[in-house]
């Protein structure tokens with residue numbers, strides 16, 4: 067459903083070209099869940115943003131259901147069925163949560179429908195729909211709303227960038243339930259979280275802008291655990 | 303009233319029919335209709351244009367509407383409206399001016415409003431300024447003077463939309479002990495229009511509090527200037543926030559002044575002017591809106607939200 071071919075992203079850093087993603091090749095199949103993991107700064111968010119069109123590819127191709135979307139604007143990709151939940155949720159001045167839900171759903175929703183959507187992320191619609199989506203909301207609240215907006219889009223491909231960040235333990239279970247319920251879509255989740263790794267089908271391990279390992283969860287998790295173990299031993 | 307006049311009236315005061323409480327409707331420089339109530343008495347001034355509005359002590363959950371509509375060119379309308387609000391009141395005051403000028407002559411309206419708010423009273427003041435019509439200049443120069451007595455509260459919501467050729471707005475307030483003033487002023491300009499808005503707030507009483515938020519959107523080659531002067535004379539709190547979005551070749555100037563004359567004053571000025579935030583655009587586009595739709599939604603929320 068999604069194919070990434072020879073994809074690279076270079077940025078200018080101190081007037082020097084910096085290779086942030088280097089010749090990435092990946093193939094995503096329908097209705098599987100993929101986790102992208104790897105150290106901070108390895109290029110996970112950059113890869114996710116390239117798929118959504120938030121950053122432009124320096125070279126290479128992105129195919130979505132066979133269609134070349136490499137130079138398509140963000141909203142066109144959204145219309146084709148790609149959603150994106152930001153690592154750092156965006157806030158506004160004067161827009162209410164309800165306004166964004168209506169946009170994400172592509173139509174005006176009834177109170178009951180909004181209630182259902184927000185309850186998936188553990189929020190009570192009554193307390194939230196008329197609140198502005200601004201920085202008076204806590205980080206956890208913003209993150210939950212960010213995820214709810216992605217769910218509203220009912221996309222064929224969902225991208226979540228570190229969805230667990232800032233979410234407390236109770237809603238973490240909630241989050242796992244949400245991912246488990248997304249069976250009719252392909253999901254790409256950027257995450258470090260062990261429990262999220264465990265609900266995936268495939269894991270992509272990035273390092274310095276390159277794919278270090280791409281394989282089934284059963285293959286990659288033991289490798290990650292072994293490393294974790296080695297790190298612990300070394301630090302002792 | 304004809305269709306155009308009714309439409310203007312609706313836009314500035316949300317009135318579909320004659321208001322139920324006290325009101326004074328001014329049309330093309332003259333009285334159109336007026337009504338007082340048991341608690342709210344409106345009387346014309348003797349020596350100049352304008353009215354006195356007296357609100358009795360203890361008046362609660364009542365409203366006063368004083369809209370002005372102008373549908374002719376070449377009019378220079380200057381009015382003085384003085385509000386005397388008694389003690390322990392809780393009232394809504396809706397003012398506003400709608401100009402539709404289809405001629406090539408200038409229409410000008412200057413509303414000089416003064417508010418004397420009695421002890422423990424609560425006032426919400428809503429004011430909308432709208433101008434339409436292509437050719438003639440439409441000028442609005444409102445002045446608002448406010449005196450807040452002990453423990454009174456006043457909330458001001460003003461909105462001025464695109465179409466006003468030029469506007470010079472002044473708001474001057476004096477706050478007594480425990481009094482609170484909250485202002486939300488939203489202004490949008492386009493083409494070659496300009497607006498200057500000045501605030502002078504004297505925090506004279508202990509525990510007085512002023513919060514002023516200005517949202518401005520400047521499009522085309524328009525110009526906006528925001529100046530504020532907060533003066534703290536007692537243990538008090540003052541916060542001014544000026545947020546501006548510029549598009550095209552527009553310009554916004556923000557001039558803050560805070561003057562803490564007492565060391566127990568806590569005064570803050572925040573100003574941020576720039577283009578529409580790119581992360582806001584990206585977020586809305588990722589939900590399926592085109593760049594233009596996203597811009598419109600952000601601006602609309604910013605001004606009307």
Ligand SMILES: Nc1ncnc2c1ncn2[C@@H]1O[C@H](COP(=O)(O)OP(=O)(O)O)[C@@H](O)[C@H]1O
Pocket residue numbers: 077078079084086104105106107108109110111112113
């Ligand atoms: N616009 C940019 N200019 C220069 N360097 C950037 C830019 N954006 C990201 N980077 C760098 O690219 C690398 C990858 O960033 P990112 O994709 O956010 O990593 P991750 O999400 O894996 O933590 C980091 O080293 C980051 O500092």
Ligand SMILES: [Mg+2]
Pocket residue numbers: 110111112153227
């Ligand atoms: Mg990241």
